[in-house]
Amino acid sequence: MLAKLRLLSAVVLALTLPLLTNAFVVDRDAARITLPVFKRVNMTSTANLLEIDQARAKALRARAERQYQADSPPKDPVTDKIVSYVARVGVGSPLTFFDLIVDTGSSNIWAGARSLLYVPKGSPQYQGPVAVTYGSGSFAGTEYGSTITLSPDSPAISQSIGSARLAMGFNSVDGIFGIGPANLTLGSLPFSPNVSIPTVTDNLYDQGFITNKLIGISFEPTTNLSNPNGELTFGYTNPDKYTGILNDVPITSTNPSSKYVGINQTTTYGTESLPILANTAGIVDTGTTLIMFASGAFSAYKAATNAMSDSATGLLKIVPGDYAQLESLFFEIGGFKYELTANGQTWPRALNTVIGGQADGIYLAFGDLGSSSSEGLRQSEQSSGLCYNPLHERY
Structure with missing residues (x-):
């Protein structure tokens, strides 16, 4: 994992899932799926940046310890994140595109924050109610089995998707693209609290689209309010985004x-x-x-x-x-x-x-x-002791 060095042209983070302690090997011949990412700054937000991140830290601790009810939104949600890192994801067939926040701190994928009661096109499979509480808001709705497409030249992937009927704190985006460990979905299905939802990385691997459970995240410095200069890679790391070696x-x-x-x-x-x-x-x-x-x-x-x-x-x-x-x-x-x-x-x-x-x-x-x-949880885009946020650049 690389710290954000101003001497480098890009920030790069490589994650292996499931989260194991053994070293990983990148297969250069593996299938390569790349998803563009861009920074979005919410100019209308009046929320205090520190309060937002403190609230998120509390929510992360609560989720890890399962100290909240999945169907109960926060009493005092902190809304409208100021800075988000967003990917455009296609859902269903024919495709409907949504701008979703890229989040390594959660693992559910859902849409509908700006168009509630969204139902995936095609033949979605009803899976029951779903709800997740975040430090910056919450959503509740219905979980469907559908498909997602990560780039124009990538295949459709079978994926479970949440459709929001209630969403708070996500006025500037359509939902969340969670890419964390699958165990973070535990408790999000109220009728099946001990059942986890396979993540997009799990499904890419299980459906044969990638040969390594590996996510690469990079983001280049920018001073623009919105700039498509980042990317997610699944199954490989892009050697053009870093110099030297990536340490495990x-x-x-x-x-x-x-x-x-x-x-x-x-x-x-x-x-x-x-x-x-x-x-x-x-x-x-x-x-x-x-x-x-x-x-x-x-x-x-x-x-x-x-x-x-x-x-x-x-x-x-x-x-x-x-x-x-x-x-x-x-x-x-x-x-x-x-x-x-x-x-x-x-x-x-x-x-x-x-x-x-x-x-x-x-x-x-x-x-x-x-x-x-x-x-045991110091959190930050880089920290809590240190939480590294691989996408937040400094100048």
Whole structure:
């Protein structure tokens, strides 16, 4: 897993599913399915970015521990995510296309947020009610057996799809394209709470379209509000999207991060290796925007950077003089060390006003998770201790 380095032209993450600790081998002759991904910024959102990611972290913990009722939406949903990474997916036959948020922190696929009571075309197979609660909203509806198409030249894949009759918090997209582990679907079928739903990666593999349960995720830096410069690859990794080698690291055994794409890592700051976070578990989550540190680590990072809390955005803010002194963050993951440069730690200035900040302000893309590192889930697009969000770029 690669940290987001500003020296690289792209961010690349390779995931093997099911989540095993043994090394994987990429078969260059395997079937290759590529799905374009683009960033979408919600200009109408008034939600606080930090609050959204904190709410998501709570929902992730609850889902892993199955401490919520699948058919009960959150009492105080945080709506309208500011930054999303979206793929256009075709459903049914003839095809209906939907813009779905790419999410490694969940595994259900559903549509209908902007066109409720959607029923897949063709001959969908009724499978019963379905519901999922997210930190940024929820949906409830009906699960159908249908087909999906991931690109114009890819085959139709048999896939279970949720059709929303109620959706909150997804006004700017049509639904979710969950690509996490299949166990995250447990509890989403109220009448069959112990039954999981095969993911798109499972079905691609089982139906013979790919020979490796492998997902590649890449996203190139951009300052545009919407830009189709990312991609998902199934069954292979695109060698044009990275330099060097992709390192294989084991999934953490620490709960609840182990239920997701979880990693153990140690975080230090600067050339003096100032401790920020001792070896601990976090998750890879494309659905989280910020780098969310556990409270102790967040305080250490805030002090190291001489940052101030900004009430308008919920982020840390530094003055130009402090930015000139800002050093790199280093993440040691699976024996490999990755550097996040000073520029990589800042929120894109072109998007400052989108989050309620000053146009010329310098904001750090980190948040306080509001929990201790002993909980086993530090979440962020890169963090919680560190949650790596492979699609969120910095400038």
